[in-house]
Amino acid sequence: MITILTIFVLAAFVGVEVVSKVSSTLHTPLMSGANAIHGIILVGAILVTAHSPNWILTVLGFIAVLLATVNLVGGFVITDRMLEMFSAKKAPKPVGNEGEAK
Template sequence: MITILTLFVLAAFVGVEVVSKVSSTLHTPLMSGANAIHGIILVGAILVTAHSPNIGLTILGFIAVLLATINLVGGFVITDRMLEMFSAKNAPKQPSSEGGAK
């Protein structure tokens, strides 16, 4: 148990260090990749839950599906917000070709 806890703490420190060193222009592509991974995790959680032999594992699988769904949707919301930061705030409107002079 101590070994597992030690690995968890070390992984958390390494994760914080790695993420803090990423420049802001790379966060959106990284979030897109993370969303793909979370989608795979969600499909795996659904498949494992569908084949669970008893009610306890089914409940645990349902919690895993719920958390993976929240994580996936949250990732897409964050990615959308980050992409909005790079879009033009007051982009000039292009004149339409309809209704012009003939």
């Protein structure tokens, strides 16, 4: 148990260091690739749930499908927000009577 916990903690530290060193320009392509992987995980969870032999495994499969869906949608939302950071800014609309013709 100590060995597994040690590996988990070390993997968490390595993961934080690797992710924190990724520049903003590389983040969006990496998220797109991660979203593709999460889509495959979602399909796998659906297939496993569809073939579950008892109700306990069906409930666990449903939870897996739910979490994979949240993960996939959240990844797309974050990717969309990152892409908005790189898009051109729109000019603000005039406020009040400034834009009206006399």
